[in-house]
Amino acid sequence: MSALLTVAHGIPALLAEGKDNPSADFSDTPLWITVIKALFIFVYLLVSTLIVIWFERRVIGRMQQRPGPNRNGPFGLLQSLADGMKSMLKEDVRPKAADALVFTIAPLITATMCFIAFAIMPMGGEVNLFGHRTPLQLTDTPVAVLLVLAIAGVGIYGIVLAGWSSGSTYPLLGGLRASAQMISYEIAMGLSLVAVFLYSGSMSTSQIIGAQKNLWFIVPAFFSFFVYVITMTGETNRLPFDLAEGEGEIVGGYFTEYSGMRFAMFFLGEYINMFTVAALATTMFLGGPLAPPGIAAINDGMFNEGWWGLLWFTIKLWLFMFMFVWLRGSLPRVRYDQFMKFGWKFLIPATLVWVVLVAFFRGAQNGWLGEGGVNFFGRTFPVASLALVGVVAVGALIVGWWWDSRAAAKEAAAADAPQSSIDPFAGGHPVPPLPGQTLAEPTRTAAAIRSEAVTDKEAIRG
Amino acid sequence: MSNAPGTGEAVLFWILGPLAVLGSLGLIFAKKAVHAALGMALTMIILGIFYIAQDAHFLGVIQVFVYTGAVMMLFLFVLMLVGVDSSDGLLETLKGQRLATAVLVLGLGGLLTAALGSVTYPEPAGVKSINEETGNVSAMAELIFGRYVWVFEVTSALLITAALGAMVLAHRERLGKGRNQRDWSKRRVLRGEYVAGLPAPGVYARHNAVDTPALLPDGTPTPLSVSRVLTARDQVTTPERYVEAEDRIAGQIEEDSSR
Numbered sequence: 226m227s228a229l230l231t232v233a234h235g236i237p238a239l240l241a242e243g244k245d246n247p248s249a250d251f252s253d254t255p256l257w258i259t260v261i262k263a264l265f266i267f268v269y270l271l272v273s274t275l276i277v278i279w280f281e282r283r284v285i286g287r288m289q290q291r292p293g294p295n296r297n298g299p300f301g302l303l304q305s306l307a308d309g310m311k312s313m314l315k316e317d318v319r320p321k322a323a324d325a326l327v328f329t330i331a332p333l334i335t336a337t338m339c340f341i342a343f344a345i346m347p348m349g350g351e352v353n354l355f356g357h358r359t360p361l362q363l364t365d366t367p368v369a370v371l372l373v374l375a376i377a378g379v380g381i382y383g384i385v386l387a388g389w390s391s392g393s394t395y396p397l398l399g400g401l402r403a404s405a406q407m408i409s410y411e412i413a414m415g416l417s418l419v420a421v422f423l424y425s426g427s428m429s430t431s432q433i434i435g436a437q438k439n440l441w442f443i444v445p446a447f448f449s450f451f452v453y454v455i456t457m458t459g460e461t462n463r464l465p466f467d468l469a470e471g472e473g474e475i476v477g478g479y480f481t482e483y484s485g486m487r488f489a490m491f492f493l494g495e496y497i498n499m500f501t502v503a504a505l506a507t508t509m510f511l512g513g514p515l516a517p518p519g520i521a522a523i524n525d526g527m528f529n530e531g532w533w534g535l536l537w538f539t540i541k542l543w544l545f546m547f548m549f550v551w552l553r554g555s556l557p558r559v560r561y562d563q564f565m566k567f568g569w570k571f572l573i574p575a576t577l578v579w580v581v582l583v584a585f586f587r588g589a590q591n592g593w594l595g596e597g598g599v600n601f602f603g604r605t606f607p608v609a610s611l612a613l614v615g616v617v618a619v620g621a622l623i624v625g626w627w628w629d630s631r632a633a634a635k636e637a638a639a640a641d642a643p644q645s646s647i648d649p650f651a652g653g654h655p656v657p658p659l660p661g662q663t664l665a666e667p668t669r670t671a672a673a674i675r676s677e678a679v680t681d682k683e684a685i686r687g
Numbered sequence: 688m689s690n691a692p693g694t695g696e697a698v699l700f701w702i703l704g705p706l707a708v709l710g711s712l713g714l715i716f717a718k719k720a721v722h723a724a725l726g727m728a729l730t731m732i733i734l735g736i737f738y739i740a741q742d743a744h745f746l747g748v749i750q751v752f753v754y755t756g757a758v759m760m761l762f763l764f765v766l767m768l769v770g771v772d773s774s775d776g777l778l779e780t781l782k783g784q785r786l787a788t789a790v791l792v793l794g795l796g797g798l799l800t801a802a803l804g805s806v807t808y809p810e811p812a813g814v815k816s817i818n819e820e821t822g823n824v825s826a827m828a829e830l831i832f833g834r835y836v837w838v839f840e841v842t843s844a845l846l847i848t849a850a851l852g853a854m855v856l857a858h859r860e861r862l863g864k865g866r867n868q869r870d871w872s873k874r875r876v877l878r879g880e881y882v883a884g885l886p887a888p889g890v891y892a893r894h895n896a897v898d899t900p901a902l903l904p905d906g907t908p909t910p911l912s913v914s915r916v917l918t919a920r921d922q923v924t925t926p927e928r929y930v931e932a933e934d935r936i937a938g939q940i941e942e943d944s945s946r
Contacts, residue, residue: 245822327721366739367823371748378756379732385760389721389767397767404764408757428824660869 247365249347249431254359262363266343274496278305281550288554312489320482322392331390332487335383335494339501342376345369345430346504349514349534361514361535362431369430373505374415377460381407383494384469388479399478402561403462403469409565410459413572417452420583421509434513443510448579450510452572457502459568462495463549465556466564473558503545507538514538582617586610696740707733720766728759742814744823886912891929899926906930
């Protein structure tokens, strides 16, 4: 009861902290600087897309022991430019059965929505821009991270409508897959971010970055990071989760009927979406523009200030890009039903349990579950948190033991089951085993004896 | 504190307001169900933008997130399965329905206008001061988990019950095991019909497709060889053209001739 009372008293205290509103200060940012920043984000994303297409093809090439594009420009750097020109000059085909209006709108939705979410990403610290002090971030709101999810939800319309409006079967299947897949993975994605909101006490990106000055959230919210990385691959339709466009199953999925510039818009949208989810992961778990630990301590946090942030942000972003490419280079596509089962039956429930756990840890940090802490390496850990870790560890051990013993019992039962084995050559003619039968490998000696016997017969006949 | 909208907000309203009206008109008048759903999604997004413009950030983003991102998407998911070409029939099924609708709509409109026109509002408090003091999300959370906690909990219990009820009512448990390939083949052999399976659809030198029925030894097409879905859709062709073409070629060949 007393714990409950402390909780009830604690809520106004939390409210008084006032972490809701962004900590980034936009008071010295006139409209024209905002326009310049918007333009900068646009150019940054377009150039990054051009580079990442080349990067992906080169890295996958290395992984498959071939050079990759190496003809246009130094190291083939101009290859994506040439590809872009090609799609601009290609004929733009619209099928007769297509719904003309929606067929045109769909790629536009995808190609425009992907840029919006980047507006709230903090790409650096406060800098001096033409005589004004302004953060390297286009804007920030108290619900910035939710805005990213909402924009992603609208962006799905592009893919779904493309699938529907093409008036053909494979695109429709791709569109249906995309809507089901992206909605179910967005649930797990939103849930995984809840832990970060709990730790930082805010949904504004600048506050979240500020809360990571001491410790990046990848450490306390490691499971959330794990879930987020999986869902962000599902959300962007990348291998191994590119079921909406699985070319082995449904030709090209939702963009089967698209060509020329309209197809290029989907292409652009997919890559910029990759950058967006990676930037969100960077912001939420890897400290965004904060310098890596160690470097951050040099010269009183010199590397955490100003333009340096852009460097750290870009490096972290490209680490995720490399991961995307690595996944594509090494994993096969998963089966659709397994993919949905994984999302609904593992990711969502596991993340729910994790969020409840984090809420308890957070309560312990606020001292709602009793005072008293233990000092380790200069950090104070509340006794209640440590007790909780102990309970979870014991629970995991018990579940693991139960799982193991069940598996062992199953194996023993399977071993006890009568197994009839057949000799495939018993009747002189090779016979495949029936279900439930195992094949007794014929030995060389047996074959030799039999052949001797046969020669004997021949001899008699002869 | 003045509550008059600023220039930016006024411009936003006069651009997006007509668009929202257009979207809602589209919902009513569009012939294709998907176009109607799109009109509704547009209206919802614009409503969300209006909320944000009036400093209700959380409400605005949740409006886009939940209604456009989830609810409308589910609608669309179902509508997409209806097919590209299907549009609602414009035939009146209930007699005099349009006239009754017009009367009712005008009546409701008149009632609402009269009622809303005579309302006097107190000076609006504005969300801005709350946003600056407690913060938009925290103030919202305080209301949801404080003052209105029972309302929300009861509503969520109701919704979960409804969802579970729909699942229980719609879900059909399979009684017993389904037949597998082995069982089917055993059954075929026991019954002594189509022991080798149904005949495959027509294989001709010129036309090799699932919509062409196979020919029996006496030359008649067998409907057993074509999928019943194609038959229901009336997409089955006759093999006659190909048979005639083959006969023509066969007629050109003379016995004992060499080329």
